[in-house]
Amino acid sequence: MTPRHRRLLDHIRQHGDTSVDELARILGVTTQTIRRDIRELEDARLLARYHGGVGIPSTVENIDYDQRREMDMEAKCRIAQLAASQVENGRSLIINIGTTNEEVSKALLRHKGLRVITNNLNVASILSNNEDTEVIIAGGLVRNRDRGVIGEATIDFMRQFKVDIGIIGVSGIESDGTLLDYDYREVRVTQAIMEQSREVWLVADHTKFGRHAMVRLGSIAQVNKFFTDLPLPPEAADAFEKAGVEVIIASP
Incomplete structure (x- = not known):
């Protein structure tokens, strides 16, 4: 993960579900950049997209070994x-x-x-x-x-x-x-x-x-x-x- 990925994840872990616009503001990047980061982290099953934002993925299944x-x-x-x-x-x-x-x-x-x-x-x-x-x-x-x-x-x-x-x-x-x-x-x-x-x-x-x-x-x-x-x-x-x-x- 990049340092920005880590900052993004740390913010969501601390504050819960967060909108794309809010993440872009906090990290100082464009919404397009945040959406790309979210796709990458979602592919890695570290994030989940919800209506209106992103959050921690399922409580049922762990991340792949x-x-x-x-x-x-x-x-x-x-x-x-x-x-x-x-x-x-x-x-x-x-x-x-x-x-x-x-x-x-x-x-x-x-x-x-x-x-x-x-x-x-x-x-x-x-x-x-x-x-x-x-x-x-x-x-x-x-x-x-x-x-x-x-x-x-x-x-x-x-x-x-x-x-x-x-x-x-x-x-x-x-x-x-x-x-x-x-x-x-x-x-x-x-x-x-x-x-x-x-x-x-x-x-x-x-x-x-x-x-x-x-x-x-x-x-x-x-x-x-x-x-x-x-x-x-x-x-x-x-x-x-x-x-x-x-x-x-x-x-x-």
Whole structure:
């Protein structure tokens, strides 16, 4: 995405449905330019056109995995490096589904003595390149679009363990600290991961604020550390502070 695309999306996430004329005024470009930007972002399923304007797309379906993997990659890498730097050698981890989590696994490749349980085949493939890390893969149904493993068998598998740190990702964060995702089967696995982790670390970039996924995963009060790339929106900052969550910002 271009910097203008990011500004456009950030405005809609903060203010909701917005007209083309309003976006053109705010960004200082012509309405023709905004319409072209909207078409490109709509093709990427990052925006949806409504009568009279544009807004956040459906709460029912997530953005395609390949598109998510490329979105805000620089921010995801910074978040991943910072989170990995706080993982001590010899720790036990569960890492769930998500593109930021996959970047965390890359950042853990130099660690020693880790034992990592995951329901993400991409994470397992990455960390299997580290001879000093033992990787345990959960059983269950493999979701084709992102190689995530979900289902009842996955939940039962996760409940066999008690680990030092659960590293999770989410699809959306409400201003009151509610954590959201799209697939209820994935949500149930993540809930089991949180229950079986002595500490829960959430890794998510700023674009997750204002994304309205359909399924409630839990509350930020269940999280110990939150790694992100920008300061929190004011309302969310209040919710995080009240919940006692340690917010760690991977600044540029």
